[in-house]
Amino acid sequence: MFYEKIEKALKFAKKLGVENIEIWVEHDKINELSWRENREIVNTTDFTGVGIRVIIGKKQGKFSFTGIGENMLKHGIRIAYKIAKLSKPDHFFPGLPEKYEKSNVKCLYDKKIEEMNLEKIKDIKNSIIDITKMEIPKGNIKTICSEIFLFSFNQEINEKITTLSAEARLKCGEKSFRKTFSSRTFEKFLKDVETFSKRTQLLKNFKNPKPVKSGKWDIVLLPEIAGSVFMKMLVEQLYADAVQKGKSAFEETEIAIAKENLTLIDSGIIPHRVGSRAFDGDGLKTRETILIEKGVLKSFLHNYYTAHIEEVETTGNSYRKYNSLPEVKANNIILKEGDIDIEELNNCIFVYKIIGSKLSNPTQGIMSFNIAFGFIKTDQELIPVSGGIVYDDFFDIIKNRIEICKNQEWHENLCFPPILMKNVNIIGK
Amino acid sequence: MKEIVKEIGNYVIKKIENFVSYADVRVHMFRFLVIKTENRKLKEIQAKEKYSVALRVMQNGKIGFASITGFNKKSLDKLISNAFSSLKACSTNFELAERKPEKAEVCSNFKLHPCKFPLEEKILICEELNKISITSAKIKVSETWLGEMEEIRYFTSTDGADIITKFISTGIKQTSVAKENGRIQKLSETKSNVGGYEFVYSENWSEFVRKISFLTEKMLHSSFPPKEKIPVILDPKSIGLLLHESLGHACEADLVFSGSSLLKNMLGEKIASESVNIYDSGVEENGVFVPYDDEGVKKGKTEIVKNGVLKSFLHNRETAAKFSTTSTGNARAENAFMLPLVRQTNFFMSPGDYKLEELIEDTKKAIYVSGIGAKGGETNVSTGYFTFTSGVCYLIENGEIKKQLAQIPISGFVTEALSSIDAIANDFSLHFNIFLGCKKEGQRVKVGFGGPHVRVNKVMIGVL
Numbered sequence A: 001m002f003y004e005k006i007e008k009a010l011k012f013a014k015k016l017g018v019e020n021i022e023i024w025v026e027h028d029k030i031n032e033l034s035w036r037e038n039r040e041i042v043n044t045t046d047f048t049g050v051g052i053r054v055i056i057g058k059k060q061g062k063f064s065f066t067g068i069g070e071n072m073l074k075h076g077i078r079i080a081y082k083i084a085k086l087s088k089p090d091h092f093f094p095g096l097p098e099k100y101e102k103s104n105v106k107c108l109y110d111k112k113i114e115e116m117n118l119e120k121i122k123d124i125k126n127s128i129i130d131i132t133k134m135e136i137p138k139g140n141i142k143t144i145c146s147e148i149f150l151f152s153f154n155q156e157i158n159e160k161i162t163t164l165s166a167e168a169r170l171k172c173g174e175k176s177f178r179k180t181f182s183s184r185t186f187e188k189f190l191k192d193v194e195t196f197s198k199r200t201q202l203l204k205n206f207k208n209p210k211p212v213k214s215g216k217w218d219i220v221l222l223p224e225i226a227g228s229v230f231m232k233m234l235v236e237q238l239y240a241d242a243v244q245k246g247k248s249a250f251e252e253t254e255i256a257i258a259k260e261n262l263t264l265i266d267s268g269i270i271p272h273r274v275g276s277r278a279f280d281g282d283g284l285k286t287r288e289t290i291l292i293e294k295g296v297l298k299s300f301l302h303n304y305y306t307a308h309i310e311e312v313e314t315t316g317n318s319y320r321k322y323n324s325l326p327e328v329k330a331n332n333i334i335l336k337e338g339d340i341d342i343e344e345l346n347n348c349i350f351v352y353k354i355i356g357s358k359l360s361n362p363t364q365g366i367m368s369f370n371i372a373f374g375f376i377k378t379d380q381e382l383i384p385v386s387g388g389i390v391y392d393d394f395f396d397i398i399k400n401r402i403e404i405c406k407n408q409e410w411h412e413n414l415c416f417p418p419i420l421m422k423n424v425n426i427i428g429k
Numbered sequence B: 001m002k003e004i005v006k007e008i009g010n011y012v013i014k015k016i017e018n019f020v021s022y023a024d025v026r027v028h029m030f031r032f033l034v035i036k037t038e039n040r041k042l043k044e045i046q047a048k049e050k051y052s053v054a055l056r057v058m059q060n061g062k063i064g065f066a067s068i069t070g071f072n073k074k075s076l077d078k079l080i081s082n083a084f085s086s087l088k089a090c091s092t093n094f095e096l097a098e099r100k101p102e103k104a105e106v107c108s109n110f111k112l113h114p115c116k117f118p119l120e121e122k123i124l125i126c127e128e129l130n131k132i133s134i135t136s137a138k139i140k141v142s143e144t145w146l147g148e149m150e151e152i153r154y155f156t157s158t159d160g161a162d163i164i165t166k167f168i169s170t171g172i173k174q175t176s177v178a179k180e181n182g183r184i185q186k187l188s189e190t191k192s193n194v195g196g197y198e199f200v201y202s203e204n205w206s207e208f209v210r211k212i213s214f215l216t217e218k219m220l221h222s223s224f225p226p227k228e229k230i231p232v233i234l235d236p237k238s239i240g241l242l243l244h245e246s247l248g249h250a251c252e253a254d255l256v257f258s259g260s261s262l263l264k265n266m267l268g269e270k271i272a273s274e275s276v277n278i279y280d281s282g283v284e285e286n287g288v289f290v291p292y293d294d295e296g297v298k299k300g301k302t303e304i305v306k307n308g309v310l311k312s313f314l315h316n317r318e319t320a321a322k323f324s325t326t327s328t329g330n331a332r333a334e335n336a337f338m339l340p341l342v343r344q345t346n347f348f349m350s351p352g353d354y355k356l357e358e359l360i361e362d363t364k365k366a367i368y369v370s371g372i373g374a375k376g377g378e379t380n381v382s383t384g385y386f387t388f389t390s391g392v393c394y395l396i397e398n399g400e401i402k403k404q405l406a407q408i409p410i411s412g413f414v415t416e417a418l419s420s421i422d423a424i425a426n427d428f429s430l431h432f433n434i435f436l437g438c439k440k441e442g443q444r445v446k447v448g449f450g451g452p453h454v455r456v457n458k459v460m461i462g463v464l
């Protein structure tokens, strides 16, 4: 039925005289449980989104809709065609890829997740509570089974992937700690919860935190925070579209931007992980890309469009939804671990949660965030702290003042070890 | 279209009415088009349509939800079975406040339907305005957007409600970036209208885009406000933004119930100056069009603050039951994939009796805060602390508007700020933005905000 509809639509497009066409279809089946205190809501969504892109030479027109029917497809093609004709040519536009291709990634689909009913999802909620031993007054759990199809006139590619994700507001003393988990398989999902819970048991007693005193501090960013700070301050500036538009601090590769202990990788092919998939938004295979090797910037992240401009090969980092054109986005980001044992670190602030990183200015290297949950660790005690703005030069830190610890942890699509930043400027009390 | 949505609703209701104590169906159709021009050239045309159906079934106090994008019988059957699976898994006892099942068919005003206006012409208008907006060599980037939106919502239920609402709106957005001697300033402003393409002729849009570029250029040389505690005069858009962020959200009864709103124990208490009256209303001139909410409740005009006293929260049927009151018609969902939440509609302060000129003449020293280019802020609903970036500002000295000032952060505590209002003008305007909406729990809905010019004594210029 579905293929028939697509075939008819493609024929219709040919008859209309379009040069090439791309039809992106995503079908998601979502089961969701959300709760607040004792109030639980269960919801089931069956979603189909379609994105049509019509190409005439260097011009393109797009149209997106939800729901699928033969008439809708024709209607969409007609509009996209009209828009393409009225559009201005984009001389950098390389057209559609000649050959769609998949990489061979394992564990992107888990039958357990696809078949998980709403009762089972409730068991997951209880598992998270059991493992973390914390109260979760508010949260939600979602299973998503997605089928993605990409068609053009002479080729087709598709895959089926699953996601199990949760958002939990854990109760820590008087505050609530928001944590998200996400994995393509059930098995790894629970592992991630365990890993997280091992490190965060002391948050249960997060009481009477003091604001941090102003001054220079050594701070340890725990894996999740390290990942989010690196994403914002560095990785997003390695997206080739940002570089090409001058919205990045970087212009070229093969320059030393960090200490030798820093090696950063993007990978779309790691089993179980939510940043992994067999093909990207252009229909091209995902792969592994070394971004920074021993402190030297090696590569930017590309999709088919940005790669064409620089006459390089794509890195398989094209990201799109049914209603957007392909952009550049990281798949999974991995920071190679170092050899420092965080147990041995003293007289520093362990940072568990930050807020307000919006005020950072990544292109200028200005790193700014507020410590929401932290502990000052001395050789005698752990003192809970909250409040204090970290404000420092990120580029200088990664060049001169960074140490990488042992033991990476996965948090959604980020795999980072804890990071020690030395002599960091904090504006506090 | 009308026939299709009714057919869907009736099909589902007929199939299930004997197996539930209550059920409702929502059908949502949404069409959106934006034309984007940049530096004299067409940049992008975005066209999208969204269709969705939602079903809520209730039995023995339990509720099951499901939604789907397909409109055919097979999809609808799937929707029904999914909703019953949800119902089976539900363990919470829900209670919904009583309401009268209404029957209605209403449409917002329009003259020239967007579909009757050729795309070629829309592009031409947008390109033309974009050219006009480049007023000098200092304007380095100019973006002009033309947008239209059409939305049909159908609500039907087993107890006989049957409501179709249709909302058509259009709007223009201008963003200008000016650069001189290494200094950069950016200003962005939208104007949205209830109605179709007659809006193109209803106002001098050339003047609108020119004005934004002109103000952006002037911002290159504007000075900072004096470092002293002085009052501010907020224009209708600014007071609207302040009320929406700092008071409106705190009035949403789901937040009040969960204990996260500072207003939780304050019904009947004075939270503003005597002359302050605030409403949430579903149908207002140039506001968003919400005559009925997504639970089929008629959205009238809800009195939030009367003579400075907090009178009511905003409710859906569930929160109303918890507070032993009736729903105020504030259950809204972005589309039928999503569950209705308690949301504002048009939230505004009503006019007072000062003439605007008198209000300004009566002011010795203050900052006039316009909403042109204002940026959304942040609010902590549990403390009432708010902060937002103002639009273009001016210094008022001895009853006269003087030089233009830079955009400034404005912050304060909501009840303290509202209690320090000592003059309210007799003018009024409402605003909404078709390119953007207010976000809550991942859903964006269009909201209206506004009021008259007001003078507020206790806000901070800068951030606390």
Ligand SMILES: [Zn+2]
Binding pocket: B244, B245, B249, B438, B439
């Ligand atoms: Zn809002």
